[in-house]
Amino acid sequence: MEKLAGKIANFKNTKNHCWSRYIIDTAVKNKCGVIQMEDLSGIAEENTFLKNWTYYDLQQKIKYKAEEKGIKVVFIDPSYASARCSKCGHIHRSYEKKEWRPSQDQFICQSCGHKENADINAAKNIATPNIEQIIKEQLEKQEREQRNQKYIS
Numbered sequence: 001m002e003k004l005a006g007k008i009a010n011f012k013n014t015k016n017h018c019w020s021r022y023i024i025d026t027a028v029k030n031k032c033g034v035i036q037m038e039d040l041s042g043i044a045e046e047n048t049f050l051k052n053w054t055y056y057d058l059q060q061k062i063k064y065k066a067e068e069k070g071i072k073v074v075f076i077d078p079s080y081a082s083a084r085c086s087k088c089g090h091i092h093r094s095y096e097k098k099e100w101r102p103s104q105d106q107f108i109c110q111s112c113g114h115k116e117n118a119d120i121n122a123a124k125n126i127a128t129p130n131i132e133q134i135i136k137e138q139l140e141k142q143e144r145e146q147r148n149q150k151y152i153s
């Protein structure tokens with residue numbers, strides 16, 4: 001069992017080295033100066049299982065390889081990344097999830113009708129420069145609109 005666990009860990013480590021190298025090579029080729037990723041440190045602190053998680057390790061490998069190439073790495077708060085439409089910016093509410101996320105891989109914007117694979121939509125949001133500020137302003141705007149609607153009706 002121990003030998004097998006070692007082999008699996010070794011395999012994951014090798015894979016993560018390959019994937020992170022591929023990502024950094026692509027970034028260099030495209031003259032990308034900043035890489036943005038979800039900040040998983042919050043979950044990692046609470047959950048040691050997630051801290052060992054392959055994705056967390058992949059991020060760490062991307063981070064140090066990026067820094068070697070002078071690429072800046074920014075970790076962003078992943079809240080709302082999957083609920084925001086990457087096309088029009090509308091942020092959906094979790095209680096309406098049945099409509100905008102009818103299945104695990106589907107995203108359908110209830111504001112502009114934009115349809116996209118849910119992971120790709122979220123990835124586009126995560127890659128948007130200054131996304132945390134954009135989300136904050138959008139939430140404030142939607143809250144104002146909702147308040148005004150209550151006045152009218």
Ligand SMILES: [Zn+2]
Nearest residue numbers: 085088109112
């Ligand atoms: Zn939209």
